[in-house]
Amino acid sequence: MREIVAANAAFKRQEIDREEAIAFFQARGEKYKAQLIQDLPASETITLYTQGEWVDLCRGAHLRATGDVGTAFKLMKVAGAYWRGDHRNAMLSRIYGTAWRDQKELDAYLHMLEEAERRDHRRIGKDMGLFHIQEEAVGSVFWHPKGWKLYRTAEAYMRRRLEATGYQEVKTPQLVDRALWEASGHWEKFREHMFVAQVEDEDKVLALKPMNCPCHVQIFRQGLRSYRELPLRMAEFGSCHRYEPSGALHGIMRVRAFTQDDAHIFCAEDQIAPETVAFVELLSSIYRDFGFESFQVKFSDRPAVRAGTDETWDRAEGALKQACATAGVDYTLNPGEGAFYGPKLEFVLRDAIGRDWQCGTLQVDFVLPERLDAEYVGEDGARHRPVMLHRAILGSFERFLGILIEQYAGRFPIWLAPVQAVVATIVSDADPYAEEVAAALRKAGLEVRIDLTNQKINAKVREHSLAHVPLLVVVGRKEAETRTVALRRLGGQNQEVLDLVDAVARLAAEAMAPDLARGDLA
RNA sequence: GCUGCUGUAGCUCAGUGGUAGAGCACUCCCUUGGUAAGGGAGAGGUCCAGAGUUCGAAUCUCUGCAGCAGCACCA
Numbered sequence: 001m002r003e004i005v006a007a008n009a010a011f012k013r014q015e016i017d018r019e020e021a022i023a024f025f026q027a028r029g030e031k032y033k034a035q036l037i038q039d040l041p042a043s044e045t046i047t048l049y050t051q052g053e054w055v056d057l058c059r060g061a062h063l064r065a066t067g068d069v070g071t072a073f074k075l076m077k078v079a080g081a082y083w084r085g086d087h088r089n090a091m092l093s094r095i096y097g098t099a100w101r102d103q104k105e106l107d108a109y110l111h112m113l114e115e116a117e118r119r120d121h122r123r124i125g126k127d128m129g130l131f132h133i134q135e136e137a138v139g140s141v142f143w144h145p146k147g148w149k150l151y152r153t154a155e156a157y158m159r160r161r162l163e164a165t166g167y168q169e170v171k172t173p174q175l176v177d178r179a180l181w182e183a184s185g186h187w188e189k190f191r192e193h194m195f196v197a198q199v200e201d202e203d204k205v206l207a208l209k210p211m212n213c214p215c216h217v218q219i220f221r222q223g224l225r226s227y228r229e230l231p232l233r234m235a236e237f238g239s240c241h242r243y244e245p246s247g248a249l250h251g252i253m254r255v256r257a258f259t260q261d262d263a264h265i266f267c268a269e270d271q272i273a274p275e276t277v278a279f280v281e282l283l284s285s286i287y288r289d290f291g292f293e294s295f296q297v298k299f300s301d302r303p304a305v306r307a308g309t310d311e312t313w314d315r316a317e318g319a320l321k322q323a324c325a326t327a328g329v330d331y332t333l334n335p336g337e338g339a340f341y342g343p344k345l346e347f348v349l350r351d352a353i354g355r356d357w358q359c360g361t362l363q364v365d366f367v368l369p370e371r372l373d374a375e376y377v378g379e380d381g382a383r384h385r386p387v388m389l390h391r392a393i394l395g396s397f398e399r400f401l402g403i404l405i406e407q408y409a410g411r412f413p414i415w416l417a418p419v420q421a422v423v424a425t426i427v428s429d430a431d432p433y434a435e436e437v438a439a440a441l442r443k444a445g446l447e448v449r450i451d452l453t454n455q456k457i458n459a460k461v462r463e464h465s466l467a468h469v470p471l472l473v474v475v476g477r478k479e480a481e482t483r484t485v486a487l488r489r490l491g492g493q494n495q496e497v498l499d500l501v502d503a504v505a506r507l508a509a510e511a512m513a514p515d516l517a518r519g520d521l522a
Numbered sequence: 523g524c525u526g527c528u529g530u531a532g533c534u535c536a537g538u539g540g541u542a543g544a545g546c547a548c549u550c551c552c553u554u555g556g557u558a559a560g561g562g563a564g565a566g567g568u569c570c571a572g573a574g575u576u577c578g579a580a581u582c583u584c585u586g587c588a589g590c591a592g593c594a595c596c597a
Contacts, residue, residue: 068551076591077526077527077591077592078525078526078527078591078592079525079526079527079591079592079593080524080525080526080592080593081525081592081593082524082525082593084596085593085594086594087523087524087593087594087595088594091524091525091593091594092525093525093526094525094592094593096592126533127533133589134588135570135587135588135589138587138588149595184597185597189597190597191597193595193597210597211597213597240597242596242597244595244596245524245594245595245596246523246525246588247523247524247525247592247593247594247595248523248595248596249589254596258523262593324527339597340597341597358596363597390597399541421539424557425554426554426555426557427554427555427556428554429554435561454553454554454555455555455559455560456553456554456555456556456557456559456560457555457556457557458555458556458557458558458559459555459558459559459560460558461557461558462557462558462559464560465557465559466558474556474557476556477556478556481580486556486557488557493557493558494557495529495556495557509562522555
């Protein structure tokens with residue numbers, strides 16, 4: 001690179017006849033470029049750029065000469081990429097680099113990347129002791145006490161939000177006979193991505209459920225349903241297993257065992273729009289509570305391989321589009337990326353390194369109710385097919401918590417923090433009082449640790465700051481005597497001396513989950 | 523899954539064809555100190571696993587496993 005830049009060879013543009021260009025690249029053994037030209041539309045002008053010895057097909061534009069690149073560049077990584085993005089094709093090598101106006105800008109960029117790396121949930125998960133993954137359970141999370149506390153806080157919050165908005169929670173089996181997956185169509189399409197279990201003295205083949213919808217339909221099918229029960233919102237924190245390709249695994253964001261905040265809304269066709277509007281409202285409110293003010297929405301329409309007739313797809317896509325309009329959702333189109341049974345909305349959040357992850361989803365499905373024979377009795381006394389709306393807000397707890405960790409770089413707001421307060425003593429004379437303070441905070445519902453170790457207060461402050469504990473409640477001789485506490489907040493430099501009783505009331509209020517603070521249920 | 527890279531103490535990482543190192547963390551002792559590291563001592567490793575080359579392998583080669591990056595996939 002440095003040699004090429006130093007040579008300062010001029011880039012020369014040259015227009016060339018199509019056939020001539022194909023012959024040229026063919027002769028040089030560059031068959032992919034020849035193929036590229038072949039596939040360019042006839043109207044396209046073919047241009048070559050020459051730089052010293054090097055001739056390349058390129059539309060341009062280029063710098064004037066290689067010297068213009070300057071010295072503020074860095075080659076970042078080398079990786080394979082499939083020819084034309086198709087895994088059936090050969091893999092070509094791709095070299096990634098970055099170039100900047102000067103060294104200072106390059107350094108700033110590299111520094112930014114390092115900062116982003118510090119937010120990486122895998123790093124923070126380890127540092128804060130939230131979870132780990134090991135070889136014996138690839139793609140599955142071992143949640144440690146603090147990580148599980150975070151998980152349970154999120155789960156309890158979600159459960160309250162769902163209960164408040166008319167969902168009924170259920171729990172369905174992990175192991176389900178293959179016959180059900182054949183009926184739903186998943187066996188045919190996703191068989192190689194399913195974990196299969198067999199028992200010795202039985203012929204049955206069972207699969208660990210990769211998703212919950214067929215099971216929910218089974219509950220819906222118990223007994224005769226009436227149109228009066230619709231929309232029927234059936235929710236489950238459903239544990240699912242999928243044999244994801246090894247290269248897809250990523251920390252806790254893409255795993256093989258995960259729990260969806262799944263729900264299926266069984267409804268009539270004219271209820272799609274109002275249910276979508278209500279869903280988007282709920283999702284937005286929940287994302288806001290978790291600190292995500294903005295998110296992308298993608299509309300994925302019919303894929304090439306799909307179930308259901310074109311007429312059905314027309315109806316499903318039309319209904320979803322109309323619902324988006326009513327809900328005022330701005331989306332970008334994601335052509336051909338829908339589920340095999342219906343179009344979907346994807347709600348996408350971005351991680352620390354700038355990668356996008358689908359979290360929430362809403363999918364309109366006319367196919368599964370048909371395949372699994374779900375029906376209800378309508379106002380007219382006849383049997384009808386319900387429409388199923390598959391929807392998730394967090395998507396999976398694992399992925400969402402991973403993004404949440406990165407969003408806050410481990411410095412969670414108080415309501416989410418796995419350890420909300422540490423009571424730290426300055427002298428051991430204050431130990432009994434510290435116990436009393438901790439007990440009072442605990443009684444008020446806070447997750448509290450107590451630090452009576454034989455260390456200076458400086459060291460304690462440092463330790464718990466590094467552990468991202470939002471509240472540090474310091475007590476020494478003075479506080480014990482006056483029944484006060486010296487409160488220091490994470491990131492703050494000073495402390496506030498409060499009366500113990502006031503402090504407990506105030507911190508309890510601050511630690512309250514946002515829905516409870518608002519009194520959503522009331 | 524594909525391509526490339528990586529695998530050494532709990533963590534971060536150094537190291538070398540001749541019996542393994544640092545800092546932090548940990549344990550113990552001293553220290554009771556008022557808001558981001560008080561001092562000292564100690565313990566800790568099948569150098570990812572298996573096979574091969576070699577007098578000798580943690581180091582070289584191969585295979586496997588796992589991780590990382592990108593690509594592909596994502597009900």
